[in-house]
Amino acid sequence: MAPRIPISAGNWKMNLDNEAADDLCHALLLPDDDAIHQVEGVQVVLAPGFLQIERVRDHFAGTGVGVAGQNMHARDSGAFTGEVSPAQLAEVASWVILGHSERRQYFCEDDGALNGKVTAALAHGLRPILCVGETTQERQADRTTAVLTRQVRQALDGIDLPHDFVIAYEPLWAIGSGQAATAEQAQAAAAVIRGLVRDAAGNDVADGCRILYGGSVKPDNAGEFAAQTDIDGALVGGAALDDQNFLAITRAVAGSDQGR
Numbered sequence: 001m002a003p004r005i006p007i008s009a010g011n012w013k014m015n016l017d018n019e020a021a022d023d024l025c026h027a028l029l030l031p032d033d034d035a036i037h038q039v040e041g042v043q044v045v046l047a048p049g050f051l052q053i054e055r056v057r058d059h060f061a062g063t064g065v066g067v068a069g070q071n072m073h074a075r076d077s078g079a080f081t082g083e084v085s086p087a088q089l090a091e092v093a094s095w096v097i098l099g100h101s102e103r104r105q106y107f108c109e110d111d112g113a114l115n116g117k118v119t120a121a122l123a124h125g126l127r128p129i130l131c132v133g134e135t136t137q138e139r140q141a142d143r144t145t146a147v148l149t150r151q152v153r154q155a156l157d158g159i160d161l162p163h164d165f166v167i168a169y170e171p172l173w174a175i176g177s178g179q180a181a182t183a184e185q186a187q188a189a190a191a192v193i194r195g196l197v198r199d200a201a202g203n204d205v206a207d208g209c210r211i212l213y214g215g216s217v218k219p220d221n222a223g224e225f226a227a228q229t230d231i232d233g234a235l236v237g238g239a240a241l242d243d244q245n246f247l248a249i250t251r252a253v254a255g256s257d258q259g260r
């Protein structure tokens with residue numbers, strides 16, 4: 001089995017104007033010998049708002065840093081006011097976050113819709129980061145495995161998955177709350193997810209699938225998450241808006257922060 005290259009992904013959500021986005025990009029790129037793309041052994045992905053995708057892409061041109069949309073529609077074109085199609089997104093980005101809990105919670109995205117989005121993203125050469133995770137109530141009711149099972153099975157049903165597909169485990173109670181999951185909780189969920197991918201797509205895909213943890217990841221906990229057997233990186237919200245924090249998380253995810 002080829003080693004899984006970990007991912008450090010920053011979701012900027014609906015934050016940063018153009019000037020602030022430029023500043024963050026400059027800070028991540030400078031000083032040149034300590035820039036984010038110089039960190040070895042990790043795939044960095046940045047997900048700015050749609051209007052800033054092209055400028056972020058241009059800042060990082062030639063560095064290997066990937067740029068992602070935070071969402072997209074499943075259809076190629078049509079009368080869907082306010083939406084962005086996979087074809088349009090693929091012209092400017094190579095990754096896309098799908099099924100983020102804020103999309104599920106505030107924009108009524110369900111697993112069936114996500115199945116269509118994952119299918120469309122792959123058809124357009126985009127690399128999806130599919131987000132799954134349970135609410136506080138679901139965890140308290142001991143339904144975490146059942147929820148993950150429904151989300152993964154339905155979102156991936158009938159899809160021919162690439163061997164390096166990416167899924168982010170993001171428990172809702174940990175997102176933006178400052179209360180991260182424990183490494184043990186995250187590992188247990190990631191193992192469930194890898195098992196579901198194994199059932200759905202076989203050993204090659206399951207062994208190659210990158211599973212990220214997201215939810216209040218910070219420089220001081222990123223390394224512990226990344227060290228778990230089934231966790232291959234982090235999806236980062238708030239801490240990705242600060243260059244030093246995101247750089248430190250990226251180093252921790254790459255395992256290259258020792259001695260710093």
Ligand code: PEP
Nearest residue numbers: 175176214215216237238
């Ligand atoms: C997220 O929104 O995907 C996220 C993980 O946010 P935060 O890191 O701020 O908890």
